[in-house]
Amino acid sequence: MEYAYVNARIKAMKSRLLDRSFLEQLINKPDIDSLIAELEKTTYREELDKAGVLYTGIHRIEVAIRKDLVKTFRTVLNLIRGGETESYLTIILNRWDVQNIKTILRGKKIQENPSEILECLIPAGELDEAALTELVKQPDVKAVIDLLATWGIIYSRPLTLNFKEFSETGDLLVLEYALDTFYYQDAISRLKSGESDDARILKNILVTEIDINNIKTVLRSIRDRIDIEEAKRYFVKGSPDFDIERLTSMMKAGTIDGALKQLEHTPYQFITTIPQEYIVAEKISAFEKELERYLVKKAVSLFIGDPLSIAIPIAYIWAKYTEVTNIRVIARCKIIEVPEKELREALISV
């Protein structure tokens, strides 16, 4: 793979990402219209113009930034077409397939309008807009899984295997966790065959993500007083430092405080510094946010890694996703008039 051309191009694309001072300007805008006017000065202008034909206000921003995100990811993928690198990058982009399938399943479970579901999807993975449109047209969860199986999409496997349990319990979490577990296991097994630096970099990020998800599961399970054996089902094999034994030991602590104590002297000990009131009130969202920030920071810091490796495309994908998330947060906070302090807390700074 000739990284010199691709990574120089991606770094040039990175220079067009919105910096902190521009986000500050967006935060200081009084309403959605002035926010749109400010965004029209950026690379989002083209998509904002297109979206402006059909939508107004926050919907215009939502549609435009989503389309821009998909377009950007497609550009990155087209730059590295062919070979091992493409398959590695596809692993990252498959995250959006999993996310889209989960959104469709959720929408179908509550019998949401297909157009409403479609608006929440990000067709950045292998399932393109046409495929997703067809999926949202299905009448129920079973029909969605059947269609995925007909198309030979690998994610139909965990869904089909766990559908019986879902139909008995009605708990969508069963399918969602099965999908997540399958995604991570499939990704790690695809990376095992390659011992290159690229595979190592990607595996490092994926394992961190798995560990963070496992820690979140532990904290949620403790809060919801879920049985240890039940919680164990939802753990995914991540790094050796956070194997099932260690996670079980965190669960056995029985309290959030006890579980956090076991994170000392690990890369995640920063969440032990979260104010005591969150621990007492068992506000898991504060911990989840910090863990997500850590993951984003770790992924984006790959920009200063090997300039001739997959580190640069991975860092860019995360940086772009973070930017889009931040714009969405700002736009939504403007609509419901969230105080500035809370808005700033909700942003992911990198």
Next chain:
Amino acid sequence: MVDFGIPIGAGIAFGLGALGTGIAQSRIGAAGAGTIAEKPEMFGLMIILVAIPETLVILGFVVASMIMIMLV
């Protein structure tokens, strides 16, 4: 008897310099093309950056010339 060592030495000095320049320019050229594709305004800077490794082959040429001059 003709001493072939000196011209061979001059050839090596020039040849390795040229090889080094080629390797460096291929990488810089590829990265430069990528950058210009996204930011055409960087064209001038890229030309300078691509030209910098030329110093290697120029130095090689100077060394080779000096060797040859010493031969005479």
